[in-house]
């Protein structure tokens with residue numbers, strides 16, 4: 001019998017018990033305790049799993065399945081995500097330490113919404129007929145790639161799995177998921193739901209293990225024709241060079257250092273609420289979070305006071321408590337990285353307005369990875385806290401004097417994922433939205449996510465596109481056919 005605390009890769013809808021000799025502990029970041037042991041796939045297991053995906057993709061029943069039928073399977077999957085939400089919430093509470101309210105109101109409903117969007121989109125892909133000479137018909141069609149590797153980060157396991165599996169299946173591919181080694185539980189549970197939804201065995205497989213070993217073997221496998229990666233810019237760059245040398249298509253959704261620009265004429269109360277929620281939700285471990293707050297100088301002191309007053313009321317602690325806003329950092333390693341940034345964030349004109357270090361949490365969560373929500377003022381471009389992605393609960397406040405200066409500062413970083421502008425002047429809102437060099441801009445709102453809106457990262461935040469109909473086309477290759485008649 002399989003050890004109930006072991007988490008295993010998935011092939012053809014079943015767990016692989018002989019994937020390799022190495023295993024890692026899976027740690028609950030809220031308590032610091034080991035909750036499971038994860039088996040790492042060695043190269044032979046990766047090959048076995050990818051070969052099963054290839055076989056499943058080539059099966060006649062999958063090749064001849066109507067697009068609408070693939071959509072129906074995805075609808076069933078979305079229903080299951082909702083029906084089993086208590087179970088999924090429990091898994092992710094332990095795996096990621098994300099606060100329960102954010103799981104119930106955020107991650108689970110968004111996961112279902114993404115799957116439903118692509119369920120409906122499956123049979124809406126349109127090719128085209130072009131004009132040629134009268135004796136020839138010119139067609140452009142879309143076809144699935146075959147086996148797609150979906151490489152996932154640890155911050156939103158269900159949403160990220162849905163972002164790969166739903167468009168991938170709607171397009172008719174087979175997917176091999178590789179979760180971050182810190183958070184395998186949610187991805188394995190997701191794959192099991194795919195089987196329960198009736199998605200054929202092998203169409204959604206899971207490899208487990210480290211990026212350098214299992215992940216590398218997956219992206220290099222010759223049967224993998226497309227790689228869809230979400231994670232850090234440095235790993236994304238590595239994956240891109242591997243993919244390019246093997247002529248594989250690649251989609252990269254990477255890091256961000258996102259700016260929220262607040263003008264003096266904005267609704268400051270709403271802007272302050274939005275800034276804190278955006279900066280500190282999931283302990284700042286959200287790629288599109290606001291980590292730089294650009295505030296017009298004339299209202300800077302007033303606005304900073306509003307931020308601090310509200311930040312002091314933020315509840316941090318046991319993610320199982322309904323009123324917790326901030327849970328733990330995902331791992332000790334991530335905690336140490338953020339702590340290092342915090343240690344360097346004072347001095348040289350900078351001032352820590354609140355937070356700035358380790359948070360004390362008692363009881364069962366005493367050994368978790370806790371950081372105080374931190375606001376640093378007096379930050380300027382060129383400083384580490386301004387330029388580098390921390391991926392922790394740290395908000396840097398930068399002052400500006402003109403619209404042009406705000407845009408220049410916002411665009412001064414290497415990243416281009418998201419941005420936000422706050423003003424009551426509609427023209428200015430549109431002007432600045434157009435000027436920010438990011439894949440998405442929110443004006444007078446933050447973090448609103450819709451499956452129907454594409455996200456296409458700019459600069460070092462990535463390449464390609466996720467979400468929306470374009471996110472579906474990213475899982476299809478182009479084919480032109482010319483027929484003489």
Ligand code: TAP
Pocket residue numbers: 151152153154155178179180181182209210211212214215216217219230231232233235236238239253254255256286287389391417457461462
């Ligand atoms: P990474 O360290 O980059 O890891 C992402 C995934 O890549 C993990 O599964 C990792 O495996 C794997 N990996 C590492 N090396 C690999 C290799 N050589 N071949 C194949 N796979 C490899 O990122 P993370 O720390 O999990 O996540 C945080 C980062 O993700 C942040 O930068 C954040 O901004 C970004 N992110 C971006 C977005 C969007 S939409 N742009 C969304 C969420 C997160 P391991 O498990 O071994 O690390």
